[in-house]
Amino acid sequence: MTENHNTPAIDLAVLDMAGTTVADGGLVEQAFAAAAERLGVTPGSPEHTRQLDYVRATMGESKISVFRHLFGDEGRAQQANTAFEEAYHDLVDGGRCTALPGAAEAIETLRKAGTKVVLTTGFSRATQDRILDALGWRELADLTLCPADAGRGRPYPDMVLTALLRTGTDDVRSVAVCGDTSYDMLTGRRAGASVVAGVLTGAHGREQLTGAGATHVLPSIAGLLELLAVRAA
CATH class of the missing domain: 1.10.150 (DNA polymerase; domain 1)
Known part of the structure; x- marks a missing residue:
């Protein structure tokens, strides 16, 4: 992607799992x-x-x-x-446990375009791995993180910043955070991500997401591809 001074390229996408890329279903x-x-x-x-x-x-x-x-x-x-x-x-x-429609394809498309993808969760490592295995997602993303991997979970910025460090991303402004809860939005804002996108496929609605600082609200994770493409253009 081409970077300019005002809108740095998105080099890293930090995506929530349950409710964002993985169907929660209660x-x-x-x-x-x-x-x-x-x-x-x-x-x-x-x-x-x-x-x-x-x-x-x-x-x-x-x-x-x-x-x-x-x-x-x-x-x-x-x-x-x-x-x-x-x-x-x-x-x-x-x-x-099922993937949300278009989630795997969105992750694959982002990675093919050169954007690193990290999947994060509020679950333990054991539960996160159980989900990854059930979906066959062990190799889907560049990295997966749970709170224990980073020090603190959401709404603290630790997982996003750990993702940035472990993927070698240079600038917090080159990070997009996407999730379905107000805590995802707070995490992204506190980490300094330039894109903090809420999706309407999970726990919280538009009002809660925007109230917590979402820069964008999307119907689903699939919308992140279009958002980033428009932003890059």
Whole structure:
């Protein structure tokens, strides 16, 4: 891509997984419900509703951080996180994990054009690898990162900056971040990315995405190709 002073070329695309490139289909909420029930939270109770509202509001955040907030002490948080991962893995193994339409093709097109692609998640490495294996995506992107790989998860900028460092990208302005949650948008803005694109295929809607700093809101990940092509031109 040709770079000019005002609009540096996008050399790195940091893409979220669940809700952005991977269909969620309510799997996070189902796995959370299983985890909460194991810790004695009755489905349908006011406490369950309160916790589920928090899970929805913080979609994209590191899951262990969410459970630390909900259950207080570290022991219960770890217990909940383990139960969540077991339930989510069962759903993935049961064939419930699918790619969003056009996602793999978008990643392949970006890489062919010379843009490095990094897939990020709020899940643990074990869960991220489970998803990658289920989709056959181990070799799809240049790099995959989870919160433990970077130090902190969203909404901190660590994963985006780790992606920049590990791919040898020279300038934060040459980074595009794309995700479906407000935390994805905050992460991109805090990292200094020049493109912070929200997609409407996941947890949060247009108002939440723009409120968190999205520079663009797209129908899906497929729209990122057109956005970057127009920007480069």
